[in-house]
Amino acid sequence: MAQHVRDIMTGDPATVEPQTSVAQVARIMRDEDLGVVLVTDGDDLRGLVTDRDLVIRSVSEGRDPERTTVAGACSDDLVTIGPDEDLVHAVELMREHSVRRIPVVDRGHPVGIVSLGDMAMERDPESALGDISAARPNT
Template sequence: MAQKIREIMTGAPRTVGPQTSVVEVARIMRDDDIGAVLVAEGDTLRGLVTDRDLVVRVMSLGGNAEDHSVADACSEQLVSVSPDDDISRAVELMRGHAVRRLPVVEDGRPVGIVSLGDLAVERDTDSALSEISAAEPNE
């Protein structure tokens, strides 16, 4: 059984700059079949944006989505883990902060993302979340 974040995280996360349009971010999510993108300036992590953030923080306002950058949608109050942290640390942070994804940061740089699904696949293999998370994506 995996013990460290680096053993279960998704490495090489997609990152965009804060001025990237939310439409471009939505296309990245669609094309890469992902639900979260990290927002960074250079090597410095500035935020995380999820597909839900795009809907709740931007699309629900109406108007032209092209007028909004990812800075308008991303979560800036980040909680992160290190690749060398124990998996239990991620569980604790997700519970305590009611989040489903954590950026993985090493030496100040984003190096991955760990999700609730990743934890379920590793720790609760008989759960519905584990089965859904391990399944091939819809086409």
């Protein structure tokens, strides 16, 4: 059983710059079958945007998705974790901050994402969440 974040994280996360349009981020999510994209300024992590963020913070406000940048839709009060941290700590952070995904950062640079689904597949692959997380997406 994996014991460290690096063992189960999704590496090489999709990233965009803050000035990227919401529409472009949505297309990246669609094309790469992602629910989250990291927002970076150069090599530094600035935020995280989920498909839900795009809907709640942009589309539902009536903003033009081609002209609205992701900077206004992303979460910038981030909880991060290092790749060598124990999985128990990742679970604690998710519970404490009520988040489903945590960017994995090494020396200030994003190297991956660890999600609740990753945890479920590792810790209880027979659970409903483990099954759902391992299944092919509905397209």
